[in-house]
Amino acid sequence: xxxxxxxxxxxxDEKTGLVDLAALDAHGTQAEExxxxxxxxxxxxxxxxxxEAGRLVSRGRGRPRLDNPKRQVTxxxxxDVIEGFRATGSGWQAxxxxxxxxxLEQPGR
Numbered sequence: 001x002x003x004x005x006x007x008x009x010x011x012x013d014e015k016t017g018l019v020d021l022a023a024l025d026a027h028g029t030q031a032e033e034x035x036x037x038x039x040x041x042x043x044x045x046x047x048x049x050x051x052e053a054g055r056l057v058s059r060g061r062g063r064p065r066l067d068n069p070k071r072q073v074t075x076x077x078x079x080d081v082i083e084g085f086r087a088t089g090s091g092w093q094a095x096x097x098x099x100x101x102x103x104l105e106q107p108g109r
Contacts, residue, residue: 070097 011024050057085092 011020085096
C-alpha cells in the first residue's frame with residue numbers, strides 16, 4: 001500500500017456502504033495521492049463528458065453531418081436485378097450507386 005493510501009482517512013464506511021461526503025469534501029488532496037491515479041489515454045479524454053462553467057456540454061447524438069449526404073429515393077427495379085445485387089453481399093447498394101455514377105460519366109448518355 002502506498003504512503004498516501006495509509007495517510008488518507010477512510011471516506012467509505014464498509015458496514016453501511018455509504019460515503020462520508022462532508023469528510024471527503026473537507027479532505028485536501030495531497031501531491032502524493034496523484035501518483036495513485038491512473039494515466040488517461042487519448043480514448044479516455046475523447047469519450048469523457050465535457051463541462052464548461054459547471055454545465056455539461058453535449059456532444060450531440062450520432063455521427064457528424066456529411067457535407068454531401070446521400071438521399072433516399074424510391075426506385076422500381078426488376079426483382080432479379082435486386083436479388084442479383086443482394087447476392088453479392090454487404091455493400092450491394094453502394095455498388096449500384098457506383099455503377100450508376102459510372103453510367104453518368106459515359107459520353108453520349
